[in-house]
Amino acid sequence: MNTLPIYLLVLLVLISSPVYIHSQSLDDVKASLISQISSATSFSDLPTLVPPPKPVFSPIIVVGGGLSGLTASLYLLEAGHTVTLIDREGFLGGNSAKASSGINGAYTTFQEQENVEDSNERFLEDTVKSSGRGGEGITGELVRRMVEGSKEAVEWLLDRASIPPPILVGQMGGHTSSRTHRPLSGLAGAAFISGLEKAVMKYREDGQLKVMTGTRVVETEKVREGGEGDERSESRKGTNGAFTTGDGIKLARHAGAGTVDMEMVQVHPTGFSDVPTGFSDTPGRSLILCAEILRGAGSVLLDRGGSRFVDELETRKHVTDKMNNRGQVEYAIVVPPHAAEATVTHMNIYTGKGLLHEVEGMEGVRDYIKVRLNGGKEPVEIHDTFKMPINETSTIPRSAPTVL
Numbered sequence: 001m002n003t004l005p006i007y008l009l010v011l012l013v014l015i016s017s018p019v020y021i022h023s024q025s026l027d028d029v030k031a032s033l034i035s036q037i038s039s040a041t042s043f044s045d046l047p048t049l050v051p052p053p054k055p056v057f058s059p060i061i062v063v064g065g066g067l068s069g070l071t072a073s074l075y076l077l078e079a080g081h082t083v084t085l086i087d088r089e090g091f092l093g094g095n096s097a098k099a100s101s102g103i104n105g106a107y108t109t110f111q112e113q114e115n116v117e118d119s120n121e122r123f124l125e126d127t128v129k130s131s132g133r134g135g136e137g138i139t140g141e142l143v144r145r146m147v148e149g150s151k152e153a154v155e156w157l158l159d160r161a162s163i164p165p166p167i168l169v170g171q172m173g174g175h176t177s178s179r180t181h182r183p184l185s186g187l188a189g190a191a192f193i194s195g196l197e198k199a200v201m202k203y204r205e206d207g208q209l210k211v212m213t214g215t216r217v218v219e220t221e222k223v224r225e226g227g228e229g230d231e232r233s234e235s236r237k238g239t240n241g242a243f244t245t246g247d248g249i250k251l252a253r254h255a256g257a258g259t260v261d262m263e264m265v266q267v268h269p270t271g272f273s274d275v276p277t278g279f280s281d282t283p284g285r286s287l288i289l290c291a292e293i294l295r296g297a298g299s300v301l302l303d304r305g306g307s308r309f310v311d312e313l314e315t316r317k318h319v320t321d322k323m324n325n326r327g328q329v330e331y332a333i334v335v336p337p338h339a340a341e342a343t344v345t346h347m348n349i350y351t352g353k354g355l356l357h358e359v360e361g362m363e364g365v366r367d368y369i370k371v372r373l374n375g376g377k378e379p380v381e382i383h384d385t386f387k388m389p390i391n392e393t394s395t396i397p398r399s400a401p402t403v404l
Helices: 004-016 026-038 067-078 094-098 109-113 120-131 137-148 150-160 188-204 247-254 292-296 316-325 337-342 344-352 361-372
Strands: 060-063 083-087 167-170 180-183 209-213 300-302 332-334
Touching: 060 067, 067 083, 067 094, 067 188, 094 188, 109 150, 109 167, 120 137, 137 150, 150 188, 180 188, 180 292, 188 209, 332 361, 337 344
Parallel strands: 060 083, 083 209
Antiparallel strands: 167 180, 300 332
């Protein structure tokens, strides 16, 4: 579980929250905030901006129409502000629209309905552990802020995006409890973006909101940014859209914002290497992400010998390191029937795109790996596949079995 986007988002909210309190000029507000943040030694030292009862400066410009930008826009619009929402693409949603596994929150109403045991402290411990850092200092306090606000954030989002019940709650990598919330039908990111966009666009009717798509901001005083940039390299293909180039971070730094934990940008372990049906294998094409919910529901990763080599519910960093250390470029993900039944929407999309293939039992898994990963060589030892690897010592309890 990567906490970078949360750290980055919180810091940008503090320094660039478009509230512009009192009667100060924008330059005075900016200088004051930068001074306070630069001298902060803990989270409690940072300035807290509370929206005034009335707009002071109008319109407020929100740069970026992903989940972060739409959330900021709706929050401001509901408070009575006039907003101009800008996105460089011809559509809203950004990378957020491609997310599919859900959003994390602890001690939520939906967990209670599913009799899921969880707590803020448990969520905090999982997050701190996955970061590889201690729980002290500003990093630890930012994590606590995220965790303690997660219930309200999840329930606000699901309400404003008009996501109908029931809400499914699943277990993802690095989590010791099921706390990732997603809709029953449709993919989480697309549903959240669609719902928030509809809620935001209602304010267009009376002129309170102006939307400018296909518009690129080259310089700004204040910005709102959720995405952390492009992960493409010569050696590894990525799943980010071509539009994800980190412009918001560059603008924020130009405006005086600080960053923290930038070295913690993560690599998602699983993306489909095959070309989706109907698409061409063009240079630099984005991969289709293989959602973490598949592993959370009980799927397993196999190497070319048919061996399971990692606990799939470990942190993304741990799983990625295990894959890199085996020296393979491709692996197989095996989705048992019970896992497929729990992820019907994903399965329909992935099989429809020719990215997942149905096989019969262990023999089918063996034959697929033999042809696809092992160059047709025999034998592929598959009988111990679904046993936890001996060298894996994870104590993360699985909420789903991993048996055929």
